[in-house]
Amino acid sequence: MIGRIFYNRERKEDRIVSPVMAMVPLPSPLLAWPKVYHGKTAIRVSCFSNSTPEPIEARKPKVFDNLFLSLFRNKMVQETGWDSEKPGYQGLIEVAHRLTVGQDNSKTRDAAVRILKSLFPPLLLELYRMLVAPIHSGKFAALMVARVTALSCQWLMGPCAVNSVDLPNGSSLMSGVFVEKCKYLEESKCVGVCINTCKLPTQTFFKDHMGVPLLMEPNFTDYSCQFKFGILPPQQEVDDALKEPCLEICPSSVRRKEMNHNMDAPKCPKA
Known part of the structure; x- marks a missing residue:
């Protein structure tokens, strides 16, 4: 099976996690429940499981x-x-x-x-x-x-x-x-x-x-x-x-x- 499905009754939200993501210990920004920015429910995406979500405005130029x-x-x-x-x-x-x-x-x-x-x-x-x-x-x-x-x-x-x-x-x-x-x-x-x-x-x-x-x-x-x-x-x-x-x-x-x-x-x- 390619992914697991998590269902939250209160939020009525399906969340699919790949096998690689399932191996990452919680909390992770890809798995943790999102925060709200400017009235929008959102999470900052990161490649690292132990990073802290940043404000949406905080992005800096990247190498690539x-x-x-x-x-x-x-x-x-x-x-x-x-x-x-x-x-x-x-x-x-x-x-x-x-x-x-x-x-x-x-x-x-x-x-x-x-x-x-x-x-x-x-x-x-x-x-x-x-x-x-x-x-x-x-x-x-x-x-x-x-x-x-x-x-x-x-x-x-x-x-x-x-x-x-x-x-x-x-x-x-x-x-x-x-x-x-x-x-x-x-x-x-x-x-x-x-x-x-x-x-x-x-x-x-x-x-x-x-x-x-x-x-x-x-x-x-x-x-x-x-x-x-x-x-x-x-x-x-x-x-x-x-x-x-x-x-x-x-x-x-x-x-x-x-x-x-x-x-x-x-x-x-x-x-």
Whole structure:
């Protein structure tokens, strides 16, 4: 059996622990009950069983941040055929904007999915979808990808923590990731970039290529974002995130407004 299932009656929460995790003595940040940050139930993910959970704001740059940024940017450059002269994260954001230029939204999303796929060995994705995703009705896979996302993607999104999400059956599962203030959204300043290069393609990637449903709920007021692994997203026609107006500070909106001699510019492209 790949994992054990723990059920807490009061919290109505399933918790799946792998054999390796089961060998770690309690308390462990991966097994201990979460704390609450800013009204969100969350835990700080750590690779070490004896570490103390940190506040969600306390994250410091990691050794591999620049490596991950360079890899991701190179994949985006290969897809767009263009690179920014700006270094680091600012250059990455310019390439992300370029991805939305000269093609409709569906092609932008398809390109973003290809970029995500190119970051993984094809066999790994296929094996995960076939062998891991079906375990315990998908809950084990949802728990795994939530932890990996929180550990490996903070260079892109900023500080984040694993938290509990409510499942359609009334139970809850520690398969969420709460991003307190998404760096990608804050730096891009664009609803269209968020929706078409991040939210929708990421949901598609996890569902179609890893077998894990994902709902992403960006907040365009405070720039936070809630990942909910194991939950199917709504149809695009009824997704509230796609009904948000263009941000006032969106660079694309500002440029279009300048070209139209300060007349009202159309909204940011989005689904």
